[in-house]
Amino acid sequence: MLELDDSSSTANDQADQYAAAASVKTLSSLVYGQAYTAQQDLRMVYHAISGAAVYQVGSQGINTQAIVDYAKQKGSVIASWTFHQRANALKQAAQYLLERKEEYYELAKATGCTRKDAWIDIEGGIGTLFAYSSLVRRELSDETALVEDAWIPLSQHGTFGAKHILSPKAGVAVHINAFNFPIWGMLEKIAPSLLAGVPCIVKPATEGAELTHAVVKAIHESGFLPEGALQLICGQTYDLFNHLNPQDTVTFTGSASTGQKLRAHPHLNAYSIPFTMEADSVNSAILTEQANDETINLFVREVFREMTTKSGQKCTAIRRAFVPAALLDCVQTRLIQKLEKVTVGDPSDDGVTMGALASVKQKHDVAAKVEQLSQDAEIVYGSHLRQDIKIQSPHPEKAAFYPPTVLVCRQPSQAENIHRIEAFGPVVTLMPYENLTELADLVARGEGSLVASIVRDSDENIESVVAKIAPWHGRVHILDAESAKESTGHGSPLPYLVHGGPGRAGGGEELGGLRAVKHYMQRTAIQGSPNAMTQVGHSWTAGAQVFEDRVHPFKKSFDELRVGERLLTARRTVTEADIVNFGCLSGDHFYAHMDKIAAAESLFGERVAHGYFIVSAAAGLFVDAAAGPVIANYGMDNLRFVEPVKIGDTIQVELTCKQKTPKQQRDPEQKPHGVVVWDIKVKNQRGDLVATYDILTLVERGA
Structure with a gap:
């Protein structure tokens, strides 16, 4: 059965569309190793600009179990x-x-x-x-x-x-x-x-x-x-x-x-x-109370961009724009001035800056929603009722064009529709607020959104605004003169940031870096011995079995090393000369290391060695100086200084191969290598842990 998008089509139009159906392609479903093409219950999709039939969609008879x-x-x-x-x-x-x-x-x-x-x-x-x-x-x-x-x-x-x-x-x-x-x-x-x-x-x-x-x-x-x-x-x-x-x-x-x-x-x-x-949610933009002329322009620019980009058909687009009451008329004037320069029409034509909605059906839906919004607010620019906005297209009546539309609601606290209805197109409602309390209440009436933008003067403290609105949003975008130069904007979900929102926005999360990957994985608490944990996680766990060899681990290639392979180093006694020399070399003359009197009055009770000296001295104990498979130090993670090392203390290092990860070769001429994570434990003469961290090294591996 053919489903028509435009309910106002005449009988002749319908006849033309049915005839077109015989000549357009039917999109196949790409399932169970083949292209499955349905023959019945097909829905036609029309070109958003020309109105011509483009393709059909249907999946009747598809085997969902398969x-x-x-x-x-x-x-x-x-x-x-x-x-x-x-x-x-x-x-x-x-x-x-x-x-x-x-x-x-x-x-x-x-x-x-x-x-x-x-x-x-x-x-x-x-x-x-x-x-x-x-x-x-x-x-x-x-x-x-x-x-x-x-x-x-x-x-x-x-x-x-x-x-x-x-x-x-x-x-x-x-x-x-x-x-x-x-x-x-x-x-x-x-x-x-x-x-x-x-x-x-x-x-x-x-x-x-x-x-x-x-x-x-x-x-x-x-x-x-x-x-x-x-x-x-x-x-x-x-x-x-x-x-x-x-x-x-x-x-x-x-x-x-x-x-x-x-x-x-x-x-x-x-x-x-x-x-x-x-x-869908009624996302917000907020102009702060201390806004200056530059801030107002930033606010207007952001609202304008969200209205005209993708013809306002973004799930993150600004639907409600909150403005200090004294600035409402100014913002309205500046926004309309920018919108008057927009040319709506066929994007293939020169000079067109805004295209159409996705379908005629969507155009009718937006028009109906604007009608509902107008029960709470006055249409001050645009809408399908406006005749003086020209559409640059030979047959705009067949297309899905909808002009940028601005409404103003001067009594937002008494309104309902503007806080719950989203017109999914180039539509925004401006509304005034008197103070932070009223603003927070108005924002919350949206009952959860994907994103809100706060546009502020660069020196303005907006901590209280963020605290009030953050619980209702998945993302808060703060825009000022400083960030505007590089800001990705109000409506741009990014791979590393959470995309989603509470309440009306769905209550879910997408993206957000590794959070999204973890969403499709099962988190399981595994209990057992250190050896069991090492086996299951492919990463050495403290207390698990270790292997010692007369050959220094740094002389072994990536392939030769075993997880759990350990080196117990020689010992080194820390002297006053070590501390003084390291202080002079590094420039670190912190009193706890260099001032005997001040150190005696500190929680240490006497002078202690620099933490970074301990790390350096540890490297001197476990590193093999000769050329070998170890290419370079790749970094250090999880460094903690547990106990102070005092003059006369003796340190020793336990170096254990914790994890191995082969790296992909970017250059064919490059030697194959991998990353080895080493568990480092530095202990004193009493066996007390004084420092712990992971060292990462690049190590050559077989071809």
Whole structure:
């Protein structure tokens, strides 16, 4: 059955559209190793500018059980890959997509966006793959699972303890996405899922599904991911949820009403299947009370940008703009002046600065929402009622154009609609506030948002504002003259920052760096002996078995070293000359090291050695001076000075091979090598621990 987007079409228009249906392509679902193309119950998608039929979508007859089984039987091989293997595959796939980006820009024209708008979706999405790949290769060891914390002793003598370990869930991640970012919306979800070792099933919104289809097809063609790791359903999911189990995960981006229906699915509730939602919300921008002329311009610029970028169709776009009452008219005037310079029309035409919404259906929806908002506020610029805003297009009535629209609500405390209804387009409502108390109340009436921006004078203290609004938001963006030069802006979710929000925004989180990867993994507390922990976590645990050899560990290659291999060094007695010489060499003349009288009155009771001298002296004890497989010191982690070392104390070092991680060669001419983490324990003559830390070294390995 053909579903028409424009309910106002005439009988002739409908006849033309039905005729067009026979000539346009039907998007296939890329599932269980094949392209499945439905024949019935198809929905037509129209060009946002020309109104012409572009493609059809449908999935009737699709075998959802087979999709889930295929992911778990074939795609689950990704769980056996290490984090670095997954990250490298993602990086290669991202590079493959980047080389084909012009194909996606061409397809994006049908969604009505400008090239600048499409850049956010296309290159922003691909950039997210690169960012996550780099993050995982930099932060995680080359293992299949993640040891989350250090040894937690649970017994008196250290023979029993625990660690938390994160393992890939033995299931599938189902990602249901909105229409506004068909590429970025998918890639920002599958990146952490795949890096966690979990295969994905993606269901894009009908509008924009052609872009998602093109990217998934390209990823399949690239061959960098295992078969079954990524599947695509174009159309309805039908009974897909009924085939999921407690190891599976569902994420959703879209309207709050649809999200709530999905979240309440009886099968998801019966099996406690995690459901993460990112829903529409009435995000805010706040101009502070001490705003000067420059600050007002920054505020207006940010509101303007969020209205006109992607035609306001961003889940993070500013919907409510709070302004000190005395500045309301000024802000209104300046915003309208900027909007009057906007040219709405076909992005392929020169001079057009704002495109269309994604569909005519969406245009009608925005118009209806503006009508509801106008019950609380006055329309002062734009809306579909405004006739003097020119649309640069030969047939604007067939397209999904909606002009920038500004409303003003002068009594926001008495209003309701402006705090709960989101017109998902280039629409903003300005409203005044008198003081912080009123502002906090108005912001909270949104009942949870993805992001709020606070635009302030650079010297203004806004700590109290942040404290009041932070609980209602997933992100707070502070903008001033200093940060404006490099700020990524109000509406830009970043891979390293949490994207989501409480309450109406869905109550979920996406992105946020490694947090997102961990979301698709099971956290398990593993209890046992140090030897058991070492075996399970592939990382030596204090108290576990050690191996000693007459050959110095620094003379062994990466491949020859064993986790748990230990060196007990010679001893060194710390003298007054050591402390004086190190102070002169380093320039560190801190009284506790150099002033006998002041040191005697300190908590130490006498002069003590510099902590960094102990670290240096320890290196002198465990380093082998001869040329060998160790290439360089790569860094130091977790340094703690536990006890002071006084003049006459004798120190000794225990060096233990804690973990080994091979590194990928960036240059074929470079010698293969890996990172070895060494556990360092410096003790005094009484066996007391005086310093502990990890040393990382680059060590040559076999080809």
